[in-house]
Amino acid sequence: MTTSSDARVPAGTVLRGKWNGRSYRLERMLGIGANGQVYMAVSGLRTYALKIGMQLEDLQAEANVLASLDGRERKRPPFLLDVDDAEWQGRLLPFYVMQYVPGVPVKTYLAEHGGAWYGVVGYRLLNRLSELHAAGWVFGDVKSDNILVTDYGRVSLVDYGGMTAMGRSVRQFTEVYDRGYWSAGSRTADPSYDVFSVAVLWIHALDGKRLLHMTKMLLPQNRHPRELMALVRSHAELKKMENWMELALYGKFKDAREASAHWRDRMRAAAEEAVHNSRGKVPGWMAGLFAASLLLCVSAAAFWLLQ
Amino acid sequence: MRQILLITDGCSNVGDSPAIAASIAQAEGISVNVVGIVDEGGIGEQGALEIAEIARAGGGMSRIVSPALLSRTVQMMTRQTVQGTIRGEVNRELRQLFGVESAAELPPDKRAEIVRVMEDLGETAELRVALLIDASASMKPKMRAVEEAVRDLALSLQARRGESAVAVFHFPGERSHEACLLDLDWTDRADRIGPIFGRISMKGTTPTGPALLRVVEFFRETCGKLETEPQHTAPARRDDTDGMRSDYVV
Numbered sequence: 001m002t003t004s005s006d007a008r009v010p011a012g013t014v015l016r017g018k019w020n021g022r023s024y025r026l027e028r029m030l031g032i033g034a035n036g037q038v039y040m041a042v043s044g045l046r047t048y049a050l051k052i053g054m055q056l057e058d059l060q061a062e063a064n065v066l067a068s069l070d071g072r073e074r075k076r077p078p079f080l081l082d083v084d085d086a087e088w089q090g091r092l093l094p095f096y097v098m099q100y101v102p103g104v105p106v107k108t109y110l111a112e113h114g115g116a117w118y119g120v121v122g123y124r125l126l127n128r129l130s131e132l133h134a135a136g137w138v139f140g141d142v143k144s145d146n147i148l149v150t151d152y153g154r155v156s157l158v159d160y161g162g163m164t165a166m167g168r169s170v171r172q173f174t175e176v177y178d179r180g181y182w183s184a185g186s187r188t189a190d191p192s193y194d195v196f197s198v199a200v201l202w203i204h205a206l207d208g209k210r211l212l213h214m215t216k217m218l219l220p221q222n223r224h225p226r227e228l229m230a231l232v233r234s235h236a237e238l239k240k241m242e243n244w245m246e247l248a249l250y251g252k253f254k255d256a257r258e259a260s261a262h263w264r265d266r267m268r269a270a271a272e273e274a275v276h277n278s279r280g281k282v283p284g285w286m287a288g289l290f291a292a293s294l295l296l297c298v299s300a301a302a303f304w305l306l307q
Numbered sequence: 308m309r310q311i312l313l314i315t316d317g318c319s320n321v322g323d324s325p326a327i328a329a330s331i332a333q334a335e336g337i338s339v340n341v342v343g344i345v346d347e348g349g350i351g352e353q354g355a356l357e358i359a360e361i362a363r364a365g366g367g368m369s370r371i372v373s374p375a376l377l378s379r380t381v382q383m384m385t386r387q388t389v390q391g392t393i394r395g396e397v398n399r400e401l402r403q404l405f406g407v408e409s410a411a412e413l414p415p416d417k418r419a420e421i422v423r424v425m426e427d428l429g430e431t432a433e434l435r436v437a438l439l440i441d442a443s444a445s446m447k448p449k450m451r452a453v454e455e456a457v458r459d460l461a462l463s464l465q466a467r468r469g470e471s472a473v474a475v476f477h478f479p480g481e482r483s484h485e486a487c488l489l490d491l492d493w494t495d496r497a498d499r500i501g502p503i504f505g506r507i508s509m510k511g512t513t514p515t516g517p518a519l520l521r522v523v524e525f526f527r528e529t530c531g532k533l534e535t536e537p538q539h540t541a542p543a544r545r546d547d548t549d550g551m552r553s554d555y556v557v
Contacts, residue, residue, distance in 0.1 A: 019415055056418075057422050060410075060415070061422050063415075083415040084415060085415075094411075167468070168468060169463065169466035180459070181459075187465075188466040220451075220458075
């Protein structure tokens with residue numbers, strides 16, 4: 001086939017669009033998805049993310065989704081900036097160009113900045129998902145690599161290959177994050193499909209080792225939300241959100257907006273609990289100093305009396 | 308759209324050439340995909356060649372994977388074959404109507420429209436997938452993975468808007484004149500699929516060609532009839548609004 005491209009295109013290559021005529025110099029590869037490769041690319045003075053598709057129709061379908069989303073969400077700058085084909089070494093490379101989003105995957109972010117950030121990152125993520133749902137879309141492929149976090153827990157979704165119109169079959173998903181895989185519901189796109197994946201995301205991000213071990217050991221007929229809940233209950237950080245996790249994994253939230261409101265309430269409750277637990281307790285170092293000064297005082301008094 | 312998915316771990320050794328049978332299937336409008344399933348070691352050069360050849364003859368694709376990757380592979384192949392079939396159809400229309408070779412020759416904005424139509428067709432077209440499972444002795448340890456893949460595929464098909472159904476055969480059959488046996492008749496309900504291969508006695512022969520031909524016949528008997536029968540016996544259209552779906556048995 002002349003339109004497929006499995007091979008990497010080396011950095012420094014300049015792709016010139018056949019239809020729109022814009023040129024992009026590929027700087028480095030950012031990632032390989034299920035149906036293409038994403039590069040950081042420069043055109044003029046600006047940096048972009050450029051995706052080269054392995055398959056023309058798949059790539060165009062994704063571009064259609066982005067275009068439709070841009071049409072719905074007019075208040076922000078558009079995601080999709082260019083769609084074109086380029087010739088490279090006798091092959092036709094279909095590509096599209098997006099805004100470049102800096103940031104690291106959620107799992108990496110939490111590993112670098114501490115698990116305490118997952119509250120606010122989760123809140124922002126659920127809010128973003130509920131915006132998509134309001135526009136009639138389900139993100140579909142929620143997973144660590146597709147959610148980039150930048151400064152102070154700000155969240156951007158990348159790779160819209162799984163994005164599916166509400167009511168259709170989810171276009172692309174990742175097994176461990178898939179509700180069908182855990183016998184917890186269908187693969188028809190609805191808001192609670194995304195919310196389920198978000199719950200798995202936190203288990204993966206905070207307790208990934210045990211989650212992956214479990215997926216290897218469990219027989220297919222035993223895959224069930226209760227197994228995931230067992231992981232949640234036995235992890236200190238996840239346990240704070242136990243109630244939310246249960247509702248999400250069992251598909252009890254009406255939509256992501258409700259899930260987000262509940263998440264915020266749980267966050268506040270957890271923070272209050274933390275304050276409550278620390279009140280009345282004297283920090284160890286203070287108690288230690290007090291004991292030391294008391295000892296010093298008594299011995300000084302004894303010394304003075306005995307003299 | 309009709310597909311046969313052959314899952315095997317070796318070579319045929321009885322009956323006509325499986326490539327000829329696959330070619331007959333394609334002539335009947337059925338795409339044939341093949342998955343070679345292997346533990347350690349490999350499938351052997353002979354087996355790998357045969358698998359690739361059956362898929363080429365049947366207008367489908369072939370992959371050789373470990374049992375752990377079976378569900379994912381079956382899923383991916385089915386989906387890609389659906390898309391491939393639709394792209395083929397649409398591109399043929401484009402050739403006839405506009406004289407262009409494929410969507411690639413159209414500018415991106417026109418292409419966007421064409422792809423939108425392709426996506427709609429892919430989601431809504433009727434789809435039947437018959438799985439044909441090699442039940443020779445060496446397949447025994449892999450049958451659990453096969454069952455899981457069938458259930459997973461049914462779950463995915465169930466999520467489509469269009470009518471979809473799976474059926475499962477294994478080969479060889481119990482008696483010597485049976486090339487293969489029906490284990491599961493057309494169904495679209497993943498949750499209704501119980502144990503599929505409860506009582507198979509694993510045998511040594513692998514009549515891949517005759518088994519493929521038998522499944523082609525099955526398509527003719529069950530789906531062919533469907534088209535000529537009066538409207539009221541056709542399965543009720545899926546209603547997406549109430550979430551209830553009638554059991555779908557032909």
